[in-house]
Amino acid sequence: MKLFIEVEKCCGFGECIALAPDLFRMGDDNRAQLIGDGTVDQADEERAGTAAFACPAEAIGVEE
Amino acid sequence: MTDRSDVLIVGGSIAGVRTAEGLRRLSFEGSITVLEAGPDLPYDRPALSKQVLAGGESAESVRLRSQADLDKARIELRRGCRGVGLDVDARTVRLDDGTVIEYSDLVIATGSAPRRLPTAPAGPGVHYLRTVRDALDLRDAIDGPVRVVVVGAGFIGSEVAAAAAARSASVTVVEPYAFPLSRVLGDLVGKRLARLHESKGVQLVLGRSVREVGDDGAGGKRVVLDDGTTLDCDVVVVGVGAIPHTDWLAGSGLDVADGVVCDEFCRASAPHVFAAGDVARWPNELFAESMRIEHWTNAVEQAGVVAWNILHPDNPRAYAPVPYVWSDQYGSRLQIVGRPRAEDEVRIVLDDPAGDSLVALYVRDQGLVGAFGLNAPSRMLVLRRSLAARASLDEVMATFTL
Ligand SMILES: Cc1cc2nc3c(=O)[nH]c(=O)nc-3n(C[C@H](O)[C@H](O)[C@H](O)COP(=O)(O)OP(=O)(O)OC[C@H]3O[C@@H](n4cnc5c(N)ncnc54)[C@H](O)[C@@H]3O)c2cc1C
Numbered sequence: 034m035k036l037f038i039e040v041e042k043c044c045g046f047g048e049c050i051a052l053a054p055d056l057f058r059m060g061d062d063n064r065a066q067l068i069g070d071g072t073v074d075q076a077d078e079e080r081a082g083t084a085a086f087a088c089p090a091e092a093i094g095v096e097e
Numbered sequence: 098m099t100d101r102s103d104v105l106i107v108g109g110s111i112a113g114v115r116t117a118e119g120l121r122r123l124s125f126e127g128s129i130t131v132l133e134a135g136p137d138l139p140y141d142r143p144a145l146s147k148q149v150l151a152g153g154e155s156a157e158s159v160r161l162r163s164q165a166d167l168d169k170a171r172i173e174l175r176r177g178c179r180g181v182g183l184d185v186d187a188r189t190v191r192l193d194d195g196t197v198i199e200y201s202d203l204v205i206a207t208g209s210a211p212r213r214l215p216t217a218p219a220g221p222g223v224h225y226l227r228t229v230r231d232a233l234d235l236r237d238a239i240d241g242p243v244r245v246v247v248v249g250a251g252f253i254g255s256e257v258a259a260a261a262a263a264r265s266a267s268v269t270v271v272e273p274y275a276f277p278l279s280r281v282l283g284d285l286v287g288k289r290l291a292r293l294h295e296s297k298g299v300q301l302v303l304g305r306s307v308r309e310v311g312d313d314g315a316g317g318k319r320v321v322l323d324d325g326t327t328l329d330c331d332v333v334v335v336g337v338g339a340i341p342h343t344d345w346l347a348g349s350g351l352d353v354a355d356g357v358v359c360d361e362f363c364r365a366s367a368p369h370v371f372a373a374g375d376v377a378r379w380p381n382e383l384f385a386e387s388m389r390i391e392h393w394t395n396a397v398e399q400a401g402v403v404a405w406n407i408l409h410p411d412n413p414r415a416y417a418p419v420p421y422v423w424s425d426q427y428g429s430r431l432q433i434v435g436r437p438r439a440e441d442e443v444r445i446v447l448d449d450p451a452g453d454s455l456v457a458l459y460v461r462d463q464g465l466v467g468a469f470g471l472n473a474p475s476r477m478l479v480l481r482r483s484l485a486a487r488a489s490l491d492e493v494m495a496t497f498t499l
Pocket residue numbers: 107108109110111112113132133134135142143144145146178179180181206207208209210226227228253342345373374375376390391392393394396421422423424425
């Protein structure tokens with residue numbers, strides 16, 4: 034599973050960072066960033082999916 | 098004709114669709130029907146006054162769900178279907194074509210509509226902004242070196258002004274308060290926002306309201322202010338707030354008072370009726386205040402709680418969020434968390450002209466109640482958490498002196 038962020042959509046709410054601080058961080062451009070290249074270990078997939086759904090701006094995408 | 102749906106949702110925008118999806122995520126297997134009065138699949142409304150006006154985004158690019166997405170989640174979205182009546186005893190909703198739909202649980206997610214200025218009815222040259230159609234029409238109107246008058250320096254008015262200025266229009270904003278957003282954020286922050294507008298060449302006419310909008314006799318518009326000043330222009334855009342869509346509930350007996358009145362679990366005044374999004378009013382325990390919030394993130398969060406509460410009537414969750422708003426104007430990001438008020442004590446804890454960033458805390462009865470941030474997203478994230486945890490003011494201040 035791989036995550037990506039459509040940065041122009043990110044509204045800076047920070048839900049992704051609250052739920053998965055090991056996967057997301059806030060960038061200097063007012064937008065969330067991925068930590069690493071977005072590849073998610075199998076053990077973390079559910080958590081990553083929850084973070085993606087929680088994003089109110091629907092800025093986080095998931096590739097299976 | 099009578100239909101049936103286990104969960105019936107009226108309003109097919111973000112609150113409605115997120116409630117439906119939330120139910121599926123919680124493994125609900127029953128039928129879900131969403132009624133939407135408009136013609137569109139759900140789309141990203143905040144983008145209308147941002148990416149859509151500013152750039153060349155198409156109607157498709159702001160769409161949030163395809164028909165296939167909805168089919169996959171077994172959500173039946175009926176577009177062009179307006180709810181016109183509710184019977185809470187029979188548990189039915191009546192549609193404009195006469196169809197009656199029975200429900201086990203109902204979610205009211207009919208959102209809000211722009212407040213109309215009686216002095217400026219929509220028509221040629223006078224725009225309101227709520228739907229994707231409105232945005233595309235307005236974008237066409239502000240294409241080129243036109244003169245634009247924006248009425249209201251709230252979020253939508255300010256974003257429209259910024260987008261129009263960026264597209265080489267000459268822009269004047271009329272605002273009845275002393276500064277943009279000063280009604281909520283006070284004069285100190287309002288002044289800073291005024292500078293943001295003026296730095297991009299947008300003219301502000303503050304402390305003035307509109308008496309009349311008419312024709313200028315040369316094919317354009319003439320805006321007359323309360324002091325008699327006239328502003329001639331090509332395009333008028335009105336952004337003076339929103340009112341909840343509750344007319345269709347008249348006669349249902351449901352408690353409505355500037356929104357559908359709910360308890361802390363988002364349950365309306367009749368059994369098996371819930372509300373979410375712009376249309377819902379409920380007591381937020383975290384702030385000991387009755388709230389109705391017209392912001393995107395609220396619609397998303399509240400929809401999740403409503404989905405849970407439909408499925409867990411014996412174990413419902415109180416909805417007690419920290420309100421959050423963002424706005425993008427002139428390349429800057431504004432954020433508000435909590436419930437700031439103009440009369441609160443305002444403490445500027447960060448002011449960096451070089452980075453153009455600012456953080457203001459709003460303090461009431463010795464406690465933090467809200468914060469405003471300009472280009473300071475990481476700070477605002479921490480403040481949102483502090484508010485959620487009801488951190489003491491000392492703890493919050495300590496994080497700024499590091
Ligand atoms: C231009 C613009 C920019 C915005 N920018 C921001 C922003 O930057 N940040 C932010 O937080 N918020 C922003 N908002 C506010 C945000 O879009 C709303 O809070 C959000 O759309 C609320 O969602 P909702 O589903 O509750 O209501 P709505 O999006 O209003 O949807 C309600 C739906 O119900 C339908 N409906 C109404 N009555 C009936 C009926 N009787 N029967 C069937 N269907 C019905 C309507 O057609 C509509 O599709 C913006 C709003 C606008 C207009």
